[in-house]
Amino acid sequence: MSLFNTRHFCDMPSPRFLRHFLAFDFAVSEINRNADILPNVTLGYDMFDSCFFEDTAVEGSLRILSGGVKMYPNYDCHGYGKVVAFIGHLLSSSSQAIASLLRVYGYPQLTRYVKRVHFRTTSGDEIFFDEKGDPPERIDLLNWLIFPNDTVKRTQVGQYHSQQLFLNKSTVIWGNLSDMTPRSVCSEDCIPGYRKSLVKGKPVCCFVCAPCSEGEITNTTDTETCIICPEEEWPNEKKDRCVKRVTLFLNIQDPLGTLLLASTGVFFIMTTVVLAIFIKHRDTPIVRANNIHVSFILIISLMFSFLCVLLFIGRPTVLSCLLRQVVFCLIFTLAISSTLAKTIIVLVAFTSTKPGGISKNWMGSSLSRLIIFICCLGQVLICSVWLLQSPPFPDKDTRSEVGKIILQCNEGSTTAFYAALGYMGFLAVSSFILAFLVRKLPDCFNEAHYITFSMLVFCSVWVTFIPVYLRTKGKYTVAVEVFAILASSAGLLFCLFIPKCFTIIIRPERNSRESVSDRKLH
Structure with missing residues (x-):
């Protein structure tokens, strides 16, 4: 029996393949030892190392067939036994080369060397192979270690039994003599996130x-x-x-909300003081000369315009969203209509002094109330259609700011919203144009100067508001609108009434019929 043939290109067989020889030798020994497996038959074998070369594998096969030291093709020089089969190489390429030679001589090449075998080893383990040559379901998992001094250690680390794998990872020693399992990927783990x-x-x-x-x-x-x-x-x-998500809205507790709320309180108190001054001095010439009825309507509308800011500050609700824009539009329309009425009254008062002019009967409170009613009626119609077709409602914006929810009021119909703003702008521009045209009237009717400047301030605020309103997002959109309401309302208050209050309180000598006019407007 020749275990290794090392005369070819290999200097020495690799020790790491020794386990295959040991397993094969153990199987042959166990079969020969048990007479029940192959009665009256003793197995033997010749084994050659091909060194992973196909030609060397074929050479080894010829030597086994010849049976001598030298190769004699087509001659059988075996002095013992008989060759009945070959077992192929570990590599399929070498096995195919051997099979090509064996087909010529009619020898089989085995891939599974036993079938229908059932025996018990000396250690008591039951070994069997079924009719297909499949091994038993129970397989021991061995950890083989080859140390630098060529010594080998074998340790059982688990079993495969009943289609389940049992492995004790703590007993496994890897090639680098470490108990750490090597990674089978070339990248580190991806952590959460x-x-x-x-x-x-x-x-x-x-x-x-x-x-x-x-x-x-x-x-x-x-x-x-x-x-x-x-x-x-x-x-x-x-x-x-x-x-x-963090919830955002224009809150009273925010510095911006606190500032706007404080400003609202200050302007409301100032408007209340102006109203009190006008009521106390309602019979004085300077108050009566400015159409006392329209002045009171305008002051009260300004007070409510400051109060409507409270609807814009705080968490949006169904009720606050419904009332917010509608109340603002109606109150501001009332204020602008009152200013327009004052402008028309000034114009009517001047033309009534000319021959063929308008009758003085039209200069009373009836004309001013009619103008205010007609102007407000148009805004009421717009807001009614708005509320019936597509009313405002509470909404959530999750896209404007990362990781935040912005609570806001959706205007519903943007067309109706801008129609209401446009209607107010039309009234303001009309009042500004009329006041500008009559600004050169005699000094006794110099109310036109104040109206012109107040409408200029009002229009400037709202012309600036629209592009800024469209560019801002979140709670700052509401803050911009609140600022526009406060600024435009304060502009009307300061331009139309503060100068009169200054005259009434600080310069009372100018609050006389001679200083104002000998004509009084009722």
Whole structure:
């Protein structure tokens, strides 16, 4: 028997393949030892090392067939036994080369060397192979170690039994003599908050860790896809869990909300003081000369315009959203209509002094009330259609600011909203044009100067408001509108009434019939 043939290209067979020879030798010894397996038959074998060369494998096969030291093709020089079969190489290429030779001589090449075998080893283990040559379901898992001094250690680390794998990882020693399991990937694990992204042109075990997109998380390691957070939630900083979004709205507790609320209070108190002054001095010439009825309507409308700011500050509700824009539009329309009425009254008062002019009967409170009623009626119609067709409602904005929910009022119909603003702008521009045209009237009717300047301030505020309103987002959109309401209302208050109050309180000598006019407007 020749165990190794080392005369070819190999200097020495590799020790790491010794286990295959030991397993084979053990199997042959066990079969020969048990007479029940192959009665009256003793197995033997010749084994050659091919060194992983196909030609060497064929050479070894010829030597086995010849049976001598030298190769004698077609001659059998065996002095013992008989060759009945060959077992192939570990490599399929060498096995195919051997099979090509064996087909010529009619010898079989085995891949599974026993079938229908059932025996018990000396250690008591039951070994059997079924009719297909399949091994038993129970397989011992061995850990083989080859040390630098060529010594070998074998340790059982688990079993495969009943289609289940049992492995004791703590007993496994790897090739680097470490108990740490080597990684089978070329990339580090992707921690929560990241996802695995395959690299084009590389194996699936090679990947990069890509951060989850905005609004997505991963909460496990090596996840291939990210999870989208619910609408009410947002990823935390590490993107490994969803947290509740921060809710934003123009709050009274915010510095901006506090400032606007304080400004509202100051302007409301100032308007109340102006109203008290006008009531106390209602019989004086300077108050009566400015059409006392229209003045009171205008002052009261300004008071309510400051109060309507309270509808814009705080958490939006169904009621506040319904009333917010509608109340603002109606109150401001009343204020602008009153200013327009004062302008028309000034014009009527001047033309009534000319021959053929308008009758003095039209200069009383009836004309001013009619003008205010007609102007307000147009805004009432616009707001009624607005509320019936597409009214404002509370809404949530989750896109303007990252990780935040902005509570706001949706105007419903933007067309109706801008129609209401446009109607107010039309009245303001009309009042400004009329006041500008009559600004050169005699000094006794110099109210036109104040109206012209107040409408200029009013129009400037709202012309600036619209583009700023469209560019801002979140609670600052509401803050811009509140600022426009306060600024335009304050402009009317300061331009139309503060100069009169200054004259009444500080310069009372000018509050006389001679200083104002000998004509009184009723």
